[in-house]
Amino acid sequence: APAAGGGGGGGRDKMTAPMPGVLLTINTKVGATVKRGDALMILEAMKMKNELKAPKDGVVAEIYVAEGQQVKYGETLVRFES
Numbered sequence: 001a002p003a004a005g006g007g008g009g010g011g012r013d014k015m016t017a018p019m020p021g022v023l024l025t026i027n028t029k030v031g032a033t034v035k036r037g038d039a040l041m042i043l044e045a046m047k048m049k050n051e052l053k054a055p056k057d058g059v060v061a062e063i064y065v066a067e068g069q070q071v072k073y074g075e076t077l078v079r080f081e082s
């Protein structure tokens with residue numbers, strides 16, 4: 001599956017959806033320490049599975065979505081603590 005950049009960029013402290021689609025899997029949890037480039041979620045869009053990767057090193061503070069959820073372009077998926 002092609003990698004979707006840093007998850008759409010977003011701000012320094014969040015990861016946003018790079019395109020509309022359905023979240024198939026969430027590979028992290030609140031409180032988890034992540035490194036830039038870690039695959040945090042799999043988003044299916046137009047029959048393609050896209051890895052959404054952590055845009056920075058940090059700790060997952062909040063996850064705003066659930067597996068199976070339809071998301072919109074630019075929707076905030078995860079917030080990080082630095």
